Amino acid sequence: MGNCPVIVAAGRTKFGEHYEKQPERLIEEAWLKASEEVGLERKDLEACYLSDYFLPITNKLGLEEGFLSEFTELHVPMDVARSFSSAFANACNAIQAGKYSLVLVGGIEKMTDRWDKIRDDLMLLEDPWSYYAGCTPEANHELMLRAYIRRYGINGENLEKLNIALAQVSVKNHLNALKNEHAQFQRKITVEQVLEARKAARRPLGLYDFAPISDGATAVILANEEAAKKLTDKSVYVLGSASATDYLSYPAREDLTGFIASRLAVEKALKMAGISLWDIQVLELYDQSTVMEMVSLEDLGFCPRGTAWKIIYESCQDYKGYYRIGEKKLYVNMNGGLKADGNPLGATGGAQIYEVFKQLRGEAGARQVVDDKPLRYGCVLELEGFGTKGHVHILGVKEPR
Amino acid sequence: MSSEPIERRVSYLGDRLRGRRCQLCGKEYFELRDYCGNCGRKSFGKMEDIDFFYEKGRLELCTLITEPTNKFTKLGSYVYGIVSFHNGKVRVPGRLTDKVIRDDENVDPSSFEGREVVPRFRRRYSVDRSEIIPTISLAFTFADEYYPHLEYRPVKPKKEYDVPGIVGYGVYTSRFRIREGALERAVPFIDEDAITAAVEAGKLALIHSGVDSTLIGKVYVGSESNPYAVKPIASKVAQVLKLGEEDEDVQGVDAVDTEFACKAATSMFKDAASLVSYPRMGVPYAMVIGADNSQAAPRDSPGGELDFFVGFGGCAYIFGKADVIAELEGWYSCTSDTPDFWRRDGEPYPMHGGRFTGDPAYFKHIRKAAKKLMERLRLQPKDISYFVAHQPNVAFPVRIAKELGFKEEQYMPSLQVAKFGNTYSGSSPVGLAAVLDVAKPEERILIVSYGSGAGSDAYSFITTSQIVEKRQRQKMTVRYQAENPFLEYVDYNTYRRLKLGM
Numbered sequence: 001m002g003n004c005p006v007i008v009a010a011g012r013t014k015f016g017e018h019y020e021k022q023p024e025r026l027i028e029e030a031w032l033k034a035s036e037e038v039g040l041e042r043k044d045l046e047a048c049y050l051s052d053y054f055l056p057i058t059n060k061l062g063l064e065e066g067f068l069s070e071f072t073e074l075h076v077p078m079d080v081a082r083s084f085s086s087a088f089a090n091a092c093n094a095i096q097a098g099k100y101s102l103v104l105v106g107g108i109e110k111m112t113d114r115w116d117k118i119r120d121d122l123m124l125l126e127d128p129w130s131y132y133a134g135c136t137p138e139a140n141h142e143l144m145l146r147a148y149i150r151r152y153g154i155n156g157e158n159l160e161k162l163n164i165a166l167a168q169v170s171v172k173n174h175l176n177a178l179k180n181e182h183a184q185f186q187r188k189i190t191v192e193q194v195l196e197a198r199k200a201a202r203r204p205l206g207l208y209d210f211a212p213i214s215d216g217a218t219a220v221i222l223a224n225e226e227a228a229k230k231l232t233d234k235s236v237y238v239l240g241s242a243s244a245t246d247y248l249s250y251p252a253r254e255d256l257t258g259f260i261a262s263r264l265a266v267e268k269a270l271k272m273a274g275i276s277l278w279d280i281q282v283l284e285l286y287d288q289s290t291v292m293e294m295v296s297l298e299d300l301g302f303c304p305r306g307t308a309w310k311i312i313y314e315s316c317q318d319y320k321g322y323y324r325i326g327e328k329k330l331y332v333n334m335n336g337g338l339k340a341d342g343n344p345l346g347a348t349g350g351a352q353i354y355e356v357f358k359q360l361r362g363e364a365g366a367r368q369v370v371d372d373k374p375l376r377y378g379c380v381l382e383l384e385g386f387g388t389k390g391h392v393h394i395l396g397v398k399e400p401r
Numbered sequence: 402m403s404s405e406p407i408e409r410r411v412s413y414l415g416d417r418l419r420g421r422r423c424q425l426c427g428k429e430y431f432e433l434r435d436y437c438g439n440c441g442r443k444s445f446g447k448m449e450d451i452d453f454f455y456e457k458g459r460l461e462l463c464t465l466i467t468e469p470t471n472k473f474t475k476l477g478s479y480v481y482g483i484v485s486f487h488n489g490k491v492r493v494p495g496r497l498t499d500k501v502i503r504d505d506e507n508v509d510p511s512s513f514e515g516r517e518v519v520p521r522f523r524r525r526y527s528v529d530r531s532e533i534i535p536t537i538s539l540a541f542t543f544a545d546e547y548y549p550h551l552e553y554r555p556v557k558p559k560k561e562y563d564v565p566g567i568v569g570y571g572v573y574t575s576r577f578r579i580r581e582g583a584l585e586r587a588v589p590f591i592d593e594d595a596i597t598a599a600v601e602a603g604k605l606a607l608i609h610s611g612v613d614s615t616l617i618g619k620v621y622v623g624s625e626s627n628p629y630a631v632k633p634i635a636s637k638v639a640q641v642l643k644l645g646e647e648d649e650d651v652q653g654v655d656a657v658d659t660e661f662a663c664k665a666a667t668s669m670f671k672d673a674a675s676l677v678s679y680p681r682m683g684v685p686y687a688m689v690i691g692a693d694n695s696q697a698a699p700r701d702s703p704g705g706e707l708d709f710f711v712g713f714g715g716c717a718y719i720f721g722k723a724d725v726i727a728e729l730e731g732w733y734s735c736t737s738d739t740p741d742f743w744r745r746d747g748e749p750y751p752m753h754g755g756r757f758t759g760d761p762a763y764f765k766h767i768r769k770a771a772k773k774l775m776e777r778l779r780l781q782p783k784d785i786s787y788f789v790a791h792q793p794n795v796a797f798p799v800r801i802a803k804e805l806g807f808k809e810e811q812y813m814p815s816l817q818v819a820k821f822g823n824t825y826s827g828s829s830p831v832g833l834a835a836v837l838d839v840a841k842p843e844e845r846i847l848i849v850s851y852g853s854g855a856g857s858d859a860y861s862f863i864t865t866s867q868i869v870e871k872r873q874r875q876k877m878t879v880r881y882q883a884e885n886p887f888l889e890y891v892d893y894n895t896y897r898r899l900k901l902g903m
Contacts, residue, residue, distance in 0.1 A: 120470045127494070132415060132525055133539040134466060134473050134481045134496035142464040143483060146510060150462075202478075202507050203465055251483040251492040252431070256462070 005095040005238040006228035007395070008221050009037040010354040015216035015342025016184040023059050023110045024071055026217035030350075031106060034219040038231040046100040048078040051087035051107040052346035054121055058114040083107075084218065084349030085382040085391030089241050091222050101227040108217040109344035118213055126386045127248045140250050140386045141289040142204050147256035148295065152306035162309040163204075167194035168316035169290040170208045170339055175319070177336025179367035182351070184214055184342030209290045211338035218350025220357070234361045239377075240273030240394035242266075250386050257306075261390030262299035262381055269379075269392040277301050280394070281371050282359045282378040283330055284352035287337040296381055297323070300392075302330060321369070331369045334359060349382040353393065356380055360397045408533045413650060415537040416600075416641045418453035418520060420491060429490045453491070453520065454641075455553040455608075457544055458484040460518050461492065465508045472526035475591060475903040478502040480510070484518055484541055498523055498540040499547070499576050499590050501895065517544035522600045522641060523592040527903045534628055536637070540592060547576040547887040549876055551605070555613035558723030559867075565674040566728035566862065568686065568721040569610020569871065572834045573602040574714035574821050574882050577889050579896040581709070584795075585883075586822025588896045589694050589713040591903045595624045596634050599692035600641050602715030602827075606688065607642060609875045610719045617644040617719070618684030619655045619676055623665025623691045623826040628902075630746060633658040638690065662742060663791055664852025665826045666691025666716070670860055673720040674729045686721040691826035694900065698750035707753055710794050712822025713900070716830035726871055727837060727846065727862040733774035734858045735766060742853030759797070762855050767791065767801050770857035771849045778861055782806040785861075786844035789832040791851035792818035798832075814839060815848075820883040833862075835879040842866040 011033030013026050027050075035041070050064055061067045065078040081087040084107035091105045111118050123131045126140070145166075148154075154162055171191055177183035189208060197206030228235045244264035247253050253260070270277060277300065287293035297308040302325055315323040322329040335341045335355040338348060356378035358364040369375060380393045413419070414433065422429045423437030424447045430437075431453070437444040463482025466473070473479070480497040498521055502508060518541035525535035544550040577588040589598070599622050607614055622635040635656035639645065645654030659665045666689055673687035692715030697707035720729075741762035744751035754762070767790055775781070782788075788807040790798040795818055802812035815832035824831055829850040836846055842864050849859040891899065 117471060120472065123470050128411075129415075129539070130494040131470065132411065132535075132537055133494035134469065134476070134479060134526075135494055136466055136468065136470055136481075138468075139464050139466055139481050143462045146462045146464065146514070150514075201467055203467060249494065251494045256483070 003096050003098060003224055005092040006223050006225055007236040007238065007353070007357050008223050008228050008231045009034040010220045010357045012182055012218040012351055012354050013216050014182045015214045015344055015351070017112045018215040019112065023055060023061065023108050024067065026215065027106050027108045027219070028071065030217040030219035031104065034221050038221065040221065042072045042074055044102060045074065045076055045104050047076050047094065047103045049081065049087035049091045049103060049105045050078065051081045051084045052109055053082050053125065054114070054118070054345065055108060055110065057121060058110050082346065083382055083384050083389070083391065084346060085243065085393065088220065088349065088353065088393065089243060089391065092238050092241050095222055095224050101224045103222050105220045105222055106217065107347035107350040109346040110215045111213045111344060112215050115213070127250060129249055130251065138205065138210060141291045144256060144295065145204055145291045151257050161313045164191060165309040165313035165316065166209065166290040166294060167191045168312060169287065169293045170194050172316055172319055173287065173333050173337040173339040176334050176367060177340030179365070180335045180341060183336045183340050184212055185340045205289060205291065211288050211343040214342035214344040216342055216344035216347045218347040218354055220350060220353055235397070236357050236360050237396050237398065238393060239275070239396045240269035242268035242272060243389060243391045245389050246387055248385065248388055258295045258299045259383065259387035259390055261387055262296060262383065262392070265390040265392040266300045269394050273394040273396070275377060275394065278328060279377045280379045281331060281375050282334060282356055282369055283332045284335070284355050284380045285333055285337065286381050286383040287333060287339050288343065288383070293333065293337065300381060329371060331371070334364065334367050334369060349380070349391065352380040352382060356395050360395060405533065408535060412536055413640070415539060416522060417643070418538050420451045420453065421448040422451045423447060424449055429487060431491050431493050453486045454538060456486050457550040458486045458518050458520070458541065460513055460516050460541065461485050463497065463510045463513050465510065472528070475527050478504065480508060480513060493539060495539045495541045498592055499542050501889070501891065517550065518542065519544050519548055519550045521548070522597050524594065524597065524903055534596070536597070547885055551608045551876055553608045554611060556611035560724055562722050562725045562728060564728045565677050565720055565722045566725035568612055568719045568723065568725055569606050570716070570718045570834050570837060571602050571605025571609055572714065572716050572831055572877065572879050572882065573598055573605055576887060577891055577899060579893065580890050583819060584822070585820050586711065587713045587824070588891055588899050591899045593694065593713070594628050594902055595626045595692045595694050596628065596637055598694065598713065598715030599624065599634050599638050599690045602692060602717040603638050603642050603688060603690055605877055606717035606719050609871060611874065612686050612719055612721065614643050615646045617654060617686045617688050619673065619687040620644055621657055621659050621666070621669040621673065621689045623659045623669065624693050625660060625662055625665065625744070625825055626693045626696050627658060634692070644688065661856065662852035662854050663825045663828055664850040664856060664858055666830055667848070667850035667858045668734065670718065670720070670729070670858065671732050677721050685723065686719055688717060688719050690715060690717040691830045693825035693827055695823055695825040696750050699897065704750050704752045707751065710823045712824045714821055714824040714827045714831060716827040716834055718830065724867055725865055726868040727864045730861040730863050731774060731778050732858060732860045733770050733777060734856065735769045735773070736856035737766070739855035741855055758853070762853065763793070763797055763851050764801055766855055766857035767849045767851050768804065770859035771805055771847065774859040774861060780861070782811070784845060785811065785847045787814055787836040787840065787846045788812045789815035789829055789836060789846065789848035791829045791849065792816065792832060793823045793828070795819055817879060817883070831879060837868065838875065838878045838880060840864045840868060842868060
């Protein structure tokens with residue numbers, strides 16, 4: 001990639017319920033943490049890209065650009081996107097085009113300020129017609145699971161294993177989050193708890209299969225290579241970044257067992273980065289549910305369709321911190337994933353990028369991945385809606401640490 | 402959140418399940434697309450209108466919803482899933498309706514998946530009492546249960562009659578019943594009301610008559626439980642059933658609501674019959690619907706005595722001069738200002754004059770109308786095969802029938818109140834339908850309605866030979882609905898909850 005965008009710093013808040021904090025405070029905290037790393041001042045920024053899904057609904061702050069301008073006392077170009085990945089991709093494009101050399105990408109969401117109505121908002125965002133017919137944010141995940149089971153003829157002992165594998169996804173993500181001081185849930189859970197919650201809900205997926213509703217903010221500072229050199233000697237490059245889209249209405253889609261948007265995006269992103277899928281060592285998946293983590297492994301191409309549950313099941317029988325795919329060790333959702341780290345929609349992608357950034361720089365602390373090979377490539381998958389949009393970013397370092 | 406333009410667009414598409422099909426490649430859309438995604442520009446002007454309103458679908462996948470979004474909480478738990486039409490060419494989201502699922506009940510989705518379903522026209526979700534009532538047909542019931550799939554096939558009329566009469570009819574009641582003593586009463590599911598019952602009854606009448614819906618020039622809906630004080634039910638019926646020629650989303654039909662307690666519908670029989678007889682104005686058919694989610698205050702409050710008798714249902718009649726199944730021989734109507742039953746604007750439940758409803762009200766008017774009509778047509782009770790009266794309870798219609806000189810075999814076939822309860826505007830029309838379900842050709846039927854306030858309409862119909870031919874299309878007969886193995890009986894509290902609606 002010519003004029004490759006470089007992540008020079010990343011910051012974030014803890015995810016969870018921040019009753020006491022205004023959204024402005026959260027985004028400030030994330031920015032301060034990121035800028036501190038590289039000694040940046042606000043006035044150094046040439047542009048800001050902000051992402052949020054619901055801020056105008058949840059907090060009624062007026063135009064986000066305006067409150068940011070007031071808050072930062074900046075008058076630079078600012079743009080608002082929905083997902084962090086969208087904002088991030090726009091920022092990358094601008095840097096690649098040579099327009100800016102240093103920009104801020106921030107993500108923010110304050111879902112608990114509208115606790116009573118946010119599920120309706122989420123569902124209307126996913127697909128109004130499904131909402132009108134009675135769908136909930138959880139129901140499509142369950143339908144996808146049923147479609148998956150049916151299509152691949154999974155039954156008997158295998159079905160039991162699949163159900164346990166999905167529970168293990170949640171258990172594994174909670175386990176990873178124990179080492180993540182920013183995570184919403186830092187608490188170990190068991191397979192039995194996951195299964196119990198499903199039983200209590202009388203549904204195939206229960207409380208522990210779904211990511212929570214969260215508040216939080218994330219920030220990433222992006223630069224071109226020249227500006228990056230002045231700020232850090234631990235540059236993380238955005239080698240590939242692509243997105244794809246799919247129908248709003250899940251029932252109307254051709255394939256009900258996965259996300260075509262993920263498949264198309266990863267293909268393009270890999271091509272752009274010029275690496276093979278198997279070069280990827282750390283991976284942040286968009287596990288809005290345990291089913292999403294499972295099908296995403298297939299969507300990205302890490303396992304043949306209909307088999308991801310086996311990989312998960314076998315890897316988690318004796319979990320060593322990674323999914324084992326043949327000889328390959330794949331480190332997935334080291335921050336705890338959306339399930340345990342939290343899912344403040346507009347900020348979530350930022351936390352995923354933050355995690356891969358930290359891992360590649362060897363700064364992930366207690367949860368630092370130590371692979372057989374030094375870490376060189378990481379990948380982020382972020383989805384919007386119920387797979388209506390898929391973003392894939394491939395990050396890498398030139399000299400692995 | 403309610404916005405009139407959004408509501409208009411959503412219900413225009415969703416009530417009828419409208420779509421388009423590309424005539425080039427055959428791809429179908431649940432949506433009014435002007436061109437096909439496959440074929441692009443060359444498909445402009447090649448998209449034909451389709452809809453799934455009379456179609457049979459298949460429930461592909463489903464799951465139990467135990468924690469609905471805010472507007473669905475009154476439904477409690479329900480099953481939601483994906484329904485496909487035309488062998489999977491189109492897939493839509495859908496909710497299974499007509500199921501009461503207990504809080505501790507386990508539901509196995511695989512026992513539902515793969516089964517055939519038919520769309521039901523229902524309320525979409527709850528809104529504030531001041532808002533537009535949202536509706537949709539993305540609610541489904543199983544085709545092998547209470548509501549079978551019925552094909553709608555408009556047929557070319559074979560025979561013109563000199564006298565107008567009934568061309569087809571439909572009775573719609575719910576699957577739920579409350580049983581108290583000898584009385585069974587129809588209870589709406591929580592997403593039903595007078596509007597949904599009117600539409601469903603009209604749909605059944607179209608199916609039975611085989612009349613092309615675009616030829617219906619007028620629709621009357623009589624109801625005393627319209628959930629709106631101002632806004633017609635008839636406009637919804639016209640739109641959803643596509644009555645009259647549709648031109649740029651406007652239906653070429655006159656639609657009006659009528660109100661006169663329980664005779665709001667029967668009063669319009671003669672108007673409909675007269676209208677179709679008017680030459681040159683192109684109204685070959687007119688539809689009359691009586692539909693009520695009969696209102697009653699809770700038992701322990703004033704007006705609560707009605708709570709023992711109220712039912713739910715709709716009944717639709719199509720009048721015309723072609724392929725008539727029962728000719729309208731004559732009528733007599735009478736009226737007096739008698740305050741025996743009323744509901745003030747803004748009040749949820751009607752009040753009731755107690756013993757005043759009997760002699761000075763019900764009996765007086767029915768007696769007058771029946772006698773006058775029989776006099777005019779020079780009829781004796783023996784000339785009449787069936788007698789149908791308004792049925793607020795079992796005792797009243799039996800007493801007046803006997804008084805007028807009718808025998809059991811003449812009045813019993815129409816007596817349906819013990820199966821459905823008092824369906825108010827639909828009461829005597831349901832009785833008439835029960836008779837039409839079984840009548841032979843060349844039989845005379847005398848129907849006398851009663852509406853509090855007060856008045857009666859008496860009509861004499863004579864059946865034709867076509868009544869037998871058309872009967873095979875009438876699967877949802879009164880008897881089918883009264884003696885259905887899929888009826889579900891609910892307790893008093895559930896009955897009140899369902900009746901109150903969402």
